[in-house]
Amino acid sequence: MDKTLNNFSISENLQIIRKKINEAEKKSGRPEGSVKLMAVSKFHSIEEIKSAINANQQLFGENRVQEAKEKFEELFTFSPNIELHIIGQLQTNKVKNAVSIATCIQSVDRIDLLKEIEKQCSKINKNIKVLFELHTGEESKSGFESPEKLDEALKLCADNNFPHIIPAGFMTMAPFTENQTIIRNSFRQLRETAEKLQKKYPQFDLSELSMGMSGDFEIAIEEGSTLVRVGTAIFGERIAN
Numbered sequence: 001m002d003k004t005l006n007n008f009s010i011s012e013n014l015q016i017i018r019k020k021i022n023e024a025e026k027k028s029g030r031p032e033g034s035v036k037l038m039a040v041s042k043f044h045s046i047e048e049i050k051s052a053i054n055a056n057q058q059l060f061g062e063n064r065v066q067e068a069k070e071k072f073e074e075l076f077t078f079s080p081n082i083e084l085h086i087i088g089q090l091q092t093n094k095v096k097n098a099v100s101i102a103t104c105i106q107s108v109d110r111i112d113l114l115k116e117i118e119k120q121c122s123k124i125n126k127n128i129k130v131l132f133e134l135h136t137g138e139e140s141k142s143g144f145e146s147p148e149k150l151d152e153a154l155k156l157c158a159d160n161n162f163p164h165i166i167p168a169g170f171m172t173m174a175p176f177t178e179n180q181t182i183i184r185n186s187f188r189q190l191r192e193t194a195e196k197l198q199k200k201y202p203q204f205d206l207s208e209l210s211m212g213m214s215g216d217f218e219i220a221i222e223e224g225s226t227l228v229r230v231g232t233a234i235f236g237e238r239i240a241n
């Protein structure tokens with residue numbers, strides 16, 4: 001594992017990924033700049049994240065709220081323009097801190113979570129974006145079990161149950177496999193679900209499709225991703241602490 005990464009290699013990695021994103025956009029006939037790059041900084045230090053910020057990276061993702069809060073309270077002071085999304089499975093008792101630091105919760109996987117997000121956001125009078133996570137892979141356990149369950153959640157939003165919540169799109173994680181057909185099918189499943197639900201709920205802009213990570217973001221872009229979540233390819237391997 002390479003923990004010798006210096007600032008230079010983080011900015012270099014970002015350049016390489018941005019170039020690959022542009023190429024994948026071209027290849028799939030999509031406008032340049034239509035795919036956003038999120039830097040997934042979980043397990044990585046404030047210093048490493050600052051290197052990414054210095055290389056013009058503004059959007060970050062973390063999946064553990066406590067760790068994110070400790071790091072980003074300092075980082076928001078360092079650079080007020082950066083933005084943080086929560087991308088990991090979120091326990092109800094972490095929602096309060098999550099909504100205080102994030103502009104989007106990408107990993108909404110149950111109706112109870114929407115209720116708690118609404119409750120905590122109403123206390124601090126903050127509106128927050130959410131993405132609905134769909135379970136599309138055999139092995140992964142996170143996400144709504146089916147498009148029907150996801151539809152139920154959106155119906156509650158449409159009925160004005162959650163005035164502080166802005167439904168903004170969908171998220172998925174492809175199965176951990178080398179099999180590109182399985183990965184592609186997972187992304188395709190999310191896009192098809194998104195298209196159906198967008199038609200059904202025209203009052204919302206559900207255009208965000210968060211899919212693709214270090215190993216599969218090019219396939220995800222070909223399948224319509226608007227936001228790729230890249231960690232390892234930017235910061236190097238994660239060392240669990």
Ligand SMILES: *Cc1c(COP(=O)(O)O)cnc(C)c1O
Pocket residue numbers: 040042063087088173213214215229230231232233
């Ligand atoms: C860790 C993580 C990523 C980034 O994974 P890499 O393979 O390191 O790019 C993306 N999405 C989610 C939800 C994650 O937890």
